Amino acid sequence: MAIHLRTLFWSLIIATAICIVFYGKERFFSTPSCPKANGKILMARDSKIHSAQSMPIESKGFLVETKTNAALKPEQSNKFKKSKYSRRTSQKSCSPIDQILFLKTHKTGGSTITNILNRYGDSNNLTFVLPKQKQLFTFMWPARFRLSYTAPLYNFGANIMCNHARFNKRPMNHLFPKKQSRYITILRDPAAQYESVFNFMHLANPLGFKDEDDPLGTFLKFPPPFQEIRPLMKKTLALHLVRNPMLFDLGLDFRYFQNVTAVERYLDFIENEFDLVMILEYFDESLLLLKRLLCWKMKDILYFKLNERQDKQKRKFMSSEVKEDIKSWNKADFMLYQHFNRTFWRKVRAEGPSFQRELKRFRRQKRALTRACLQQGDFLDEAYTGVYVKGFSLKKNVPEKKKLLCESMMKNEISYVTYFRERMKTRIESTEEPDEYLDDPLNDWEVANDLEHDPILSGADSSGSGESLTMERPSSSEGEPTNP
Ligand SMILES: *[C@@H]1O[C@H](CO)[C@@H](O)[C@H](O)[C@H]1NC(C)=O
Numbered sequence: 001m002a003i004h005l006r007t008l009f010w011s012l013i014i015a016t017a018i019c020i021v022f023y024g025k026e027r028f029f030s031t032p033s034c035p036k037a038n039g040k041i042l043m044a045r046d047s048k049i050h051s052a053q054s055m056p057i058e059s060k061g062f063l064v065e066t067k068t069n070a071a072l073k074p075e076q077s078n079k080f081k082k083s084k085y086s087r088r089t090s091q092k093s094c095s096p097i098d099q100i101l102f103l104k105t106h107k108t109g110g111s112t113i114t115n116i117l118n119r120y121g122d123s124n125n126l127t128f129v130l131p132k133q134k135q136l137f138t139f140m141w142p143a144r145f146r147l148s149y150t151a152p153l154y155n156f157g158a159n160i161m162c163n164h165a166r167f168n169k170r171p172m173n174h175l176f177p178k179k180q181s182r183y184i185t186i187l188r189d190p191a192a193q194y195e196s197v198f199n200f201m202h203l204a205n206p207l208g209f210k211d212e213d214d215p216l217g218t219f220l221k222f223p224p225p226f227q228e229i230r231p232l233m234k235k236t237l238a239l240h241l242v243r244n245p246m247l248f249d250l251g252l253d254f255r256y257f258q259n260v261t262a263v264e265r266y267l268d269f270i271e272n273e274f275d276l277v278m279i280l281e282y283f284d285e286s287l288l289l290l291k292r293l294l295c296w297k298m299k300d301i302l303y304f305k306l307n308e309r310q311d312k313q314k315r316k317f318m319s320s321e322v323k324e325d326i327k328s329w330n331k332a333d334f335m336l337y338q339h340f341n342r343t344f345w346r347k348v349r350a351e352g353p354s355f356q357r358e359l360k361r362f363r364r365q366k367r368a369l370t371r372a373c374l375q376q377g378d379f380l381d382e383a384y385t386g387v388y389v390k391g392f393s394l395k396k397n398v399p400e401k402k403k404l405l406c407e408s409m410m411k412n413e414i415s416y417v418t419y420f421r422e423r424m425k426t427r428i429e430s431t432e433e434p435d436e437y438l439d440d441p442l443n444d445w446e447v448a449n450d451l452e453h454d455p456i457l458s459g460a461d462s463s464g465s466g467e468s469l470t471m472e473r474p475s476s477s478e479g480e481p482t483n484p
């Protein structure tokens with residue numbers, strides 16, 4: 001017994017020593033399962049971030065590629081300096097989530113979230129779900145999402161989906177199984193969001209209000225009946241956002257927009273489906289909740305605002321009357337926003353006092369990075385053909401290492417989709433089929449011979465006997481086989 005105990009003791013000591021030697025003291029002490037957790041670190045790093053370039057856009061687009069591997073990045077808990085917070089998170093043994101569906105709503109700050117996800121997926125070599133059609137950058141929005149709208153993933157498995165798609169539970173759950181995936185989305189104060197949708201998408205034109213002094217205000221006083229708007233939607237897809245745009249993106253059908261019971265039920269449904277509903281008005285808090293939900297690092301959520309309208313296009317002042325009219329027209333979206341504003345703050349409170357401290361730290365880092373990367377002044381970026389949004393210009397002398405990060409933060413979603421398509425193509429081309437699939441040696445007819453093939457050969461003796469079973473090939477295409 002004593003011998004056994006001693007053996008056991010020494011085995012433990014030796015195993016521990018080996019662990020420390022191979023995986024480093026810090027890593028060993030910060031991860032309970034030292035060998036397994038760290039084996040993948042090298043593989044997980046693929047931080048080639050391609051340079052930013054904004055491209056003209058066609059506006060409607062589709063699917064992306066992704067890759068799944070839960071074990072892919074335990075790096076997080078190990079590698080990082082031992083700030084109080086990181087030590088705490090590693091104790092919680094949280095490991096980064098890399099299956100994320102972001103339901104991108106319109107004019108809610110979604111482009112910035114998409115950039116964050118694109119960057120993360122890129123530097124961690126993840127697979128993006130991409131729109132199937134090459135010229136598209138959404139998943140056939142405004143149609144409800146379908147699997148057939150996505151470019152093939154081969155056997156890579158989906159990691160991230162973050163371009164416009166209209167919510168559809170079943171195909172989305174198929175690509176992103178609820179258990180290991182996180183579903184996230186973002187909302188915005190519906191008065192501001194509606195104004196932004198209406199003006200950015202130029203809805204006044206197809207609706208016939210563009211010559212009014214105040215197109216939005218007038219439209220809200222005299223909205224045409226649904227039966228008149230509906231046929232216009234085919235030609236102007238953006239008109240699908242004419243009422244309750246956020247709930248439309250989240251998948252609720254028009255016919256329920258005035259039914260309180262149905263809307264309330266749908267809100268419960270959304271609450272079940274989504275792990276986090278962010279709020280644009282509390283963007284930094286939202287990102288911090290996101291970081292904690294996904295077990296990411298602070299640098300993963302740093303951002304510059306993307307796809308923001310130019311100041312001159314922004315409506316400077318909206319009368320409270322217009323606001324009230326927007327509210328009355330989009331009651332369901334207001335219910336949505338109120339509901340999730342409440343759940344949002346409940347989540348923030350549940351995070352405790354460390355949340356506010358981390359928020360300060362986050363804002364400091366963000367300011368520092370902005371100072372390091374960007375020139376002051378106004379610059380433009382083409383959001384889609386002929387429509388310009390605020391852009392950024394990189395400082396001339398940013399150090400090389402930081403430059404990659406700065407550039408990737410300025411890169412819009414169109415450039416990323418184009419870049420990911422290319423990367424997926426390369427990956428597929430370099431994926432070789434295993435030999436055994438090409439030529440399986442076990443697939444051999446000759447291994448036994450008890451059912452040997454012994455064809456009857458038509459020789460001189462059988463011809464004319466009338467007993468031959470040999471059939472001639474039919475001579476005409478429709479002809480029956482004929483016996484001689
Ligand atoms: C990215 O991941 C794929 C699949 O896991 C792998 O084959 C490829 O080598 C990785 N690329 C880099 C640069 O790590």
Ligand SMILES: *[C@@H]1O[C@H](CO)[C@@H](O)[C@H](O)[C@H]1NC(C)=O
Binds near residue numbers: 259260261262
């Ligand atoms: C409202 O929605 C509920 C739930 O879907 C449904 O049972 C009810 O019939 C609807 N009411 C009207 C007036 O359509």
Ligand SMILES: *[C@@H]1O[C@H](CO)[C@@H](O)[C@H](O)[C@H]1NC(C)=O
Binds near residue numbers: 189338341342345
């Ligand atoms: C959202 O919730 C916060 C905190 O409860 C509150 O201060 C704010 O007024 C709410 N916003 C809206 C638009 O309801």
